[in-house]
Amino acid sequence: EAGVAQSPRYKIIEKRQSVAFWCNPISGHATLYWYQQILGQGPKLLIQFQNNGVVDDSQLPKDRFSAERLKGVDSTLKIQPAKLEDSAVYLCASSFTSDSYEQYFGPGTRLTVT
């Protein structure tokens, strides 16, 4: 079974530029999560999708971050404009349903904002 795929693995941008990350969850998984992991901390949930609908985006900085999962499969997370404090690893995870306790994580995208 293929795991959660993410691209790119690394990205370096200057502040005020925009960036987009892509995630392809495990086939058949209805629930998709985006987490932000700042160096030295645990992951923090940014947004949770159930199929193509948003379940929870309470911790997403909506003035600069946006995410979509148009066909209920792949998802993109965008930051525009980026700030220095957005430097982090962005992890995508998926689970079979929203109440499945096991979440499967991708390798993450390491973003550096200079």
Add this chain to the structure above:
Amino acid sequence: AQKITQTQPGMFVQEKEAVTLDCTYDTSDQSYGLFWYKQPSSGEMIFLIYQGSYDEQNATEGRYSLNFQKARKSANLVISASQLGDSAMYFCAMRGGAYSGAGSYQLTFGKGTKLSVIP
């Protein structure tokens, strides 16, 4: 609000020895779940073990066991017979067990413990 505390930033263990990684939690939920994840240097989070708050027996998965002490609100991870490949960051996490609106199934993570296994 849920909170996870991991007080050990780093731990060392000799190969083949057992090690305990500490985790305490705080929640007002009656039903909740506790998790441990491993994060190697490659970056992905690997699920290790799960304990439900109503489970009477401590969870075990191979060399991993979860020492669940509900009254003390602790969920320590025990790794037996440590291997060099166990060197990684380890995160304790929890979530509510009953859906009560947006965010209730959200995983809350601690800051992690870096485990180094010495040959």
